[in-house]
Amino acid sequence: MKDINDALEGVFGYGGMALAVLVGWSVWWVVRYVRADAMTRQSIRQAMRIRRTWKRLAPMLKLSATDKTPTMAAALSSTDNKPIKPRVLVPALKVTHDAYGVIARANCLPGVGLEQFQKAAPHLADAWRCTRVAVTQDKPGQVVIRGVRLDPLKFKTEHQPTGEVLDEIARWDLGLDEYAQPVSVDLTQVPGVTVAGLPGFGKTSLINRLICDWAPSPAIQFVCADGKVSTAKEGDYAHLVKRMFDFVGDDLEEANALFRRLVELRRARVSAAEHILGVQSMWEVGPSAGWPLVVVIIDEAHTYFRDHKGSDPKTKKLAALAAENARLVEDLVKKGRSMGILVILATQKxxxxxxxxFIRDVCPIGLSFAQKTAEAAVAALGEDIREWPDANPINLQDRAYVGVASMNHQSQPGFTRIRTPYVSGQDSAAIAQQTAHLTNDPADLLTGIDLTKNAPDSTAPPMAA
Incomplete structure (x- = not known):
């Protein structure tokens, strides 16, 4: 009798523990649900519905496999020689949520893999009441299904710089894609980037974020030519000039002098690379405070390259300056990569x-905000954009898409659309003020070094960029 009582006490003890765990989990879930915003609550309910209906939905969409081989238990339990009914296997599904929708991870089965899930994506969107669904490979034997109930591209976002040095130098965080997933590009070994789009749709704001995020690093220095202003006190970069070692406006002669200085810097670095770095390419050791990555921003680039027509002396002079500006920037883009020079060119079209x-086509990364014509979209993103009509920037002219850009991402085929966040002038001014002491002219860092000792032989062929 005592043994029975002890057994019952043990059962009830374990039952009490299980009940306590269940109550604790329920309380945690309710608190999380109550504290969530309205959008997230809707996603929580959506995730619950997906879990509840998955086993029924999967076979209807041919996302299940039939196993005709009986298990050992089924074979042993069959005593009347009747055929054993095949088992229907459904991929295991784990679902999480965020404000925009759900993220599900599913295990693949024989005959049910990435291709089958991608084929079923439109039907999953209907069943899960999502605006769109995307399926990607997570790891061998597992896929990620991202469903968004709300279009992330239509929700304006803001970015507040932290003032901390990023973990990865030269990684550009751009924003959220159309599935609310963060998008970034690695600008290591990248010679140039082009940014296009109609006025007021987000080009300068995109570059402002780059400066604000990278400014806390002494291993990065900035220089800017802004063709839409006359002085550093004007325009969108006025808050950030303190973090730039030089700045010019729309004067072609001043811009020409700046581009000449930068080309001279590139040549000096070529001569000094072996002596200072011990290698021919800066990227073999990475940027540092002594040899920083130089980010050259050329906004409203057409100002400096436009072909001036006319036979009067003033027009001829402007035409000559524009032609030389193009030649100098071509030098920076084609030969500056290995020396740690990155050129970002922004223009409307x-x-x-x-x-x-000869400059644009050397830049491997291109982004485009809204465009009015197919010609402008192709110029910004290449001929392939014609094959991706949903991502074509001519569809971004609605004011709801201010801050949305299309780009050809490095890590995936085709084109993707990105919601870039807004950075306030107050935040950018604060970052510039905090990091102004880090500003150095990269040419000054080479002063005092005997460059003739390791200068390349003038009779030898030029070094590859």
Whole structure:
């Protein structure tokens, strides 16, 4: 009798523990639900519905497999020689949520893999009441299904710089894609970036974020030529000039002098690389405070390259300056990569008359905000954009898409749309003020070094960029 009582006490003891765990989990879930905002609550309910209906939905969408081989238990339990009924296997599904929708991870089965899930994506969107669903490979044997109930591209976002040095130098955090997933690009070994789009749709704000996020690092220095202003006190970069070692406006002669200085810096670095770095390419050791990555920002680039027509002396002079500006920037883009020079060119329409094709086509990364014509979209993103009509920037002219850009992402095929966040002038001014002491002219860092000792032989072929 005592043994029975002890057994009952043990059962009730374990039962009490299980009940306590269940109550604790329920309380935690209710608190999380109550504290969530309205959008997240809707996603929580959506995730619950997906879990509850998955086993029924999966076979209807042919996302299940039939196993005709009986298990050992089924074979042993069958005593009347009747055929054993095949088992229907459904992929295991784990669902999480966020404000925009759900993220589900599913295990693959024989005959049910990435291709089958991608084929079923439109039907999953209907069943899960999502605006769109995307399926990608997570790891071998597992897929990630991202469903968004709300279009992330239509929700304006803001970014507040932390003032901390990023973990990865030269990684550019751009914003959220159309599935609310963060998008970034690695600008290591990248010679140039082009940014195009109609006025007021987010080009400068995108570059402002880059400066604010990278400014806390002494291993990065900035210089800017802004073709839409005359002085550093004007325009969108006025708050950030303190973190730039030089700045010019729309004067072609001043811009020409700046581009000449930068080309001279590149040549000096070529001569000094072996002596200072011990290697021919800065990227073999990475940027540092002594040899920083130089980010050259050329906004409203067409100002500096436009072909001036006319026979009067003033027009001829402007035409000559524009032609030389193009030649100098071409030098920076084609030969500056290995020396740690990155050129970012922004313009409204990146056709050949705005950014010469011998510069534009060397820049491997291109982004485009809203465009009015197919010609402008192709100039910004290449001919392939014609095959991706949903991502074409001519569809971004609605004011709801201010801050949304299309780009050809490095890590995936085709094009994706990105919601870039807004950075306030107050925040950018604060970052510039906090990091102004880090500003150095990269040319000054080479002063006092005997460059003739390791200068390349003038008779030898030029070093590859």
């Amino acid at each position: 990146s056709t050949g008359d705005a950014i010469p094709t």
